[in-house]
Amino acid sequence: MIKIENLYVEINGNLILEDVSLEIKKGEIVAVVGPNGGGKTTLVKVILGFIKPTKGMVLIEGKEPKDYIKSGKVGYLPQMSNYERDFPVSVFDVVMFGLINFKISKKEKESKVIEYLKFVGMEKYKDYPFGKLSGGQQQRVMIARAIISQPELLILDEPSTGVDVVAQENFYEFIKKLNREKGITVVMVTHDIGAIGSFVNKVVGLNRRLHYLGDFKDFLQKEAIDKLYGSEIKVLIHSPECFTCQHYNIEVKNH
DSSP: OEEEEEEEEEETTEEEEEEEEEEEOTTOEEEEEOOTTSSHHHHHHHHTTSSOOSEEEEEETTBOHHHHHTTTOEEEEOOGGGSOTTOOOBHHHHHHGGGTTOOSOHHHHHHHHHHHHHHTTOGGGTTSBGGGSOHHHHHHHHHHHHHTTOOSEEEEESTTTTSOHHHHHHHHHHHHHHHHHHOOEEEEEOSOGGGSTTTOSEEEEEESEEEEEEOHHHHTSHHHHHHHHOSSEEEEEOOTTOTTTTTTOEEEEEO
8 A cells, every 4th residue: 555665854954764665555554663753753744745755755555645645545643742632622523624625515524523423432522622622532533533534544643642541542442443444554653562562463663764664573572672772772561451452561761
């Protein structure tokens, strides 16, 4: 679905991405991990067509990112910190914004909004002010907005930021459901390495260059983590009480 070859991105004289090549297949859930400043969000913005590569090729279903985006087949969930949480608008209207470019009747739009609020378990909050919801609830509403256009590709930028552990677990379970029931390809930038092992198909380890591309089990090998984060790291095993991530829950910290 996504093909990237020899990608270079230079911004204000700084080389952010260097010779990155990878392929993401349709229907996969892919986690993009790596240290801060490693180019993860830049990679996402290139895929979204927000940033033009300095060199190299990026294609989505054989099309340039900007051309593919115009088809309406991409949903995007930015970092939670990028939301205006006190914006005076209802949950219903937030999701309705996802249909702003759709030429269907108002009644059809309203019906779709209810359908997708039900899908994310937020129908009973449809008249609530968006800013009054918890971080996890806001996250679900924004997911509904991102997928109401029925995209083939969903891009998430650090979706666990600003939400509690329970909300994170619920969110990742929901992403699995979304992928399974809607067949949406998911590309997710995350620092939450410990929680992704039970459902991702592929891990992209990025620190300016591509340091790892493969499955999660092999990524847990010390050699792979050291290569990506450097040798001065600490790996912590979380409590086995964590339902989703009990097998592979680790936390990587730079010293």
